[in-house]
Amino acid sequence: MKKSQDKLTRRKLLKTLSSLPVVGGLVGTGLLTPQMMHAAVETPASRNFFKELGLRTFINAAGTYTSMTGSLMSDNVLSAITFGATEYVDLDELQDKVGERIAELLECEYATVTSGAFGAMSIGMAGVLCGMDTSKVSQLPDTTGLKNEVILQEAHNIGYSQALTNVGGKLVRVKTAKELEKAINKNTAMLWFLNANTEEGEIKREEFVAVGKKHGIPTFIDCAADVPPVENLFKFTKMGFDLVAFSGGKGIRGPQSAGLLLGKRKHIEAARLHTPPRGTTIGRGMKVNKEEVLGMLAAVETYLQKDHDAEWKLWESQIKLISDSALSVKGVKTEIHVPPHANHVPSLRITWDENVVKITAEDARKKLKDGHPSIATVGNKDTIGITTWMMVPGQERIVAQRVKEVLENA
Structure with a gap:
């Protein structure tokens, strides 16, 4: 086998690859060595796919908008993604290990890689609704018999709060701290804060967290676009929020379709019950592949090391x-x-x-x-x-x- 493998030149390899649906068709067969994999993934970059497809690229003087495909990933992130495509691994074990590593880096209790900040909010909400009760997981978005009310400030009720209602959360809007206290009842599941609209709301973050702790209700802050500054990756879990969501494909420059859910282990482990590889769950479509998980880890590591x-x-x-x-x-x-x-x-x-x-x-x-x-x-x-x-x-x-x-x- 080795003799014939040695004769598999780069040209022959690429000719063979052109007849396969994906490069992965040779991975694991012994035909694709690490050096050949490098050659295989290197050559397509010489193709201008956008030009072939009739798409016009542009200089991004706007920002990290999803419609503009977010950010450009670093070489470290791209290398991690490419590496992830070369082997099989158990998805849950990968998420466990990467979650532990990211939590260590960001000095929080636990973490998981999600399908963007929106996905982080959805599975975080689902985890709070069901806890570790697996019999309730397949019930969502039907929340019969479950606490399902999410209290947020009226000024924070923008389109992204649909990440909460998609999985069964019922929004309760308030304006003042007095209204917040009054709105809390036996059906209150969570308090949700939108960091981007901090100045628009009367209730500030520390007071919001304090109310949640007073009543034993989890607090969640959406920080999708709040990196930089780098300190924000540590700030809100240390402030006391139980769950924090970040976009992976904005300032952190990870995969555009990835994100981070940081915070309390019990809530994140509950959130994971709604994600792949589990099937009959509301988060099944919010899949994060192994390449994105590794890419997000590399993005966090790279971002923390920046000047x-x-x-x-x-x-x-x-x-x-x-x-x-x-x-x-x-x-x-x-x-x-x-x-x-x-x-x-x-x-x-x-x-x-x-x-x-x-x-x-x-x-x-x-x-x-x-x-x-x-x-x-x-x-x-x-x-x-x-x-x-x-x-x-x-x-x-x-x-x-x-x-x-x-x-x-x-």
């Missing part, structure tokens, strides 16, 4: 470069700001006097998107919004030049 101060200074210099370029056009004003919660990165707002710069913000953004290269931004009818943290270093110069050109030539 966050240096990265912040880079973002500031990039934003200033674009701001200065825009300000060189008569009639233009800029504002550099940092959102207090969620997407907490140096950001830029560009506005102008349309009597001087004769183009609307919407048309200017369209020109940036339709130009070469295409540049995706955010904003509204009055502004262009730009961030640089999802750019490849160097792209900020292209963005600075194009913004100036669009405004100057209007």
